[in-house]
Amino acid sequence: MGDKKLIKQIQQGNSDLLDVLIRKYYKDIYSFCFRKTVNSNIAADLTQEVFLKLVHYIHSYVHDGKFKNYLFTIARNVCIDYYRKNGDVIQFSEGLDAPANDENLTKVEQSEIVMQALNDLPDIQKDVVLLRFYHDMKVRDIAEITQTSLSTTKSRLKQGLDKLKKIISEEDVF
């Protein structure tokens, strides 16, 4: 079932399909929130908030073919709110998946380097990079989600990428 039909039936009162809709997008939203906060507990909390907000707004939602954009807009706003309340500090709660052998070690190392590199980006660039590379979004959609013009989005993406390339190429684990 497409999003349009799903949402229409949910608006008609079908709560079982709300279940389907949430599960369909949970991982997407969760990973976005995780990369924004680098803390799985906080990410889970924020993800929950995103979906509760969705429930709150769903009756007035008008489908224009881009539900994913709508959901990510909520997600981004929830993350922004979180930082506004809790300051701009990233709390590292845990290391990434614990390694067992050499091969894994490099993997974790690589992962941490990328994480670090992303966190070094200013938020506006980081959002664009996250949406573009981890959520496979078109620049036009990213512009809609971040509520900026197409050209601004493009230049943010470019700046972000350039910085990333620089940081990453300084490391030699890749």
Next chain:
Amino acid sequence: MKDKKVKNTLEKYRVPQIPNSLIDNTVGLAKRAFERTGIKYEMSFREILVGQIKYISPSLWVIQAALLFIILVFLLVSNSTHNAYQSVITTISVASPIIALVVIPELAKSFNHHVWEMESTCKFDLQKLLAIRLIIIGALDMFVITIMVVITSTFYELSFINISLYILVPFNMASSIYLYILRRIRGKAATIICLTVGIFMALGVGLLAVYSELYTLISTFIWMTMFIFSTVVLVYELIHMLKSLQEGEKLEWNLP
């Protein structure tokens, strides 16, 4: 460094697994929150219209299809008769009051089956309901008429405009008369009277069409005027009928 390489590198950054219990938890909470919100869903007019199509009596579709089939047979057979022109004119003239007749049982059925009292107290009341039924059946009629016009103007040397007028003028006039009867006469009798009047009208127009010169003698301009006039009358009758549905008293077509 290429973008592709960046992408590959970025992909090395994985997000830890989320326990399913957390997802279930969120789903549960969301569902509970959802059940507290009231449904504000408003059906669009299109949805209401489409929703009513399946409640049109199945017999109407069957009858209309059968009619169309018979008309087409007559139209195609006319080709081999010695006076093809007259035969075609007769067919379409007889057909149009009969096509218009199909709507009548459908409009009267709320009263014939005594469902109108319940229908009148629904959000979309009897007036809206009958308007919707009229739209659906009207569209069906127009579809049938279009097929007739297209077939006739392809196979015979008759202009598109003329054929349309020859069909639509008697169609409008017949429809107006039926609506007038429905408005004036109460009870099941109305349907029967409509049927009788319809058949006589078809015969009358049929006889008239035998003198098919009449059709060509009358100029297209006059046909056009008749068309406009009959359309105005039909619209008047439609509005009148729908208005009368609003006033409860006039609904008492079928006192128990």
Next chain:
Amino acid sequence: MELTIDKLSKHYGDSIAVDTFSIVLQPGIYGLLGANGSGKTTLMRMICDILKSTSGEVKYNNTNIKKLGEDYRDILGYLPQHFGYYPDFKAYDFLMYFASLKGLPHFKAKEKSLELLEIVNLTEVKNKKIKSFSGGMKQRLGIAQAMLNDPKILILDEPTAGLDPKERVRFRNLISTFGKDRIIILSTHIVSDVEYIADEIIVMKSGQLLNKGNVTQITKSIEGFVWECTVPSKEVKYLNETYTVSNLKNVGDQVSLRIIADKKPCEGAVNTPPNLEDLYLYYFEEGPAL
């Protein structure tokens, strides 16, 4: 929430079906009692805005219901005294059809229709043609229809007609559980249908409001008019012809009678507390249509 009926009248030529009827209804269950032709149906039709009144008006929360239009119908449920169905309809279709006219979205319509079929005990026959139903089954389907949109105002014209005793009990339970925060009006000739579930009884005669109040209040008005006596069977015929007898049972070769009369009807008669049945007989002397 308040439904105000303000000097409502309906004239048919010279005859008056409803005569300057006024009442204010708060949430609760109202039993409308009246003999045949007393104007119950006419009144209910006007409350549902499907019959034009000759004078007077009906207001919901102080707004004329004609002005409310669609918004009023959205909170209204109505079961007419006589109702029909389209011949090709099955029970489930019937409810889905009315759900669509009541503006229920498809999903909700399905959910509600199935729920109500269960409540009125028709789930097993939901895919059977209504044509094949008994009178009582049709009546239950009609009741379900009226409740589809969860109405705030529910008007049922003789809802228990044709129901067997078991279904009557089910119906009473249904209405008393449904009744919270709603205005429910049901008309009947059968006193026991409303005696225990109605918060208030409205007695109507010749189109007029005769009496209203809860059962204790309105039966009080005929206190002292109900008598009980035990007489030899040969006297029964005379008493029956002279007075209104509301109950009669054989006790050995004697007969015990319950009589409604202004004065003591016979030697040894004693006053007993009146019930609703007595009241009905008192007002409509021809006797109830049982």
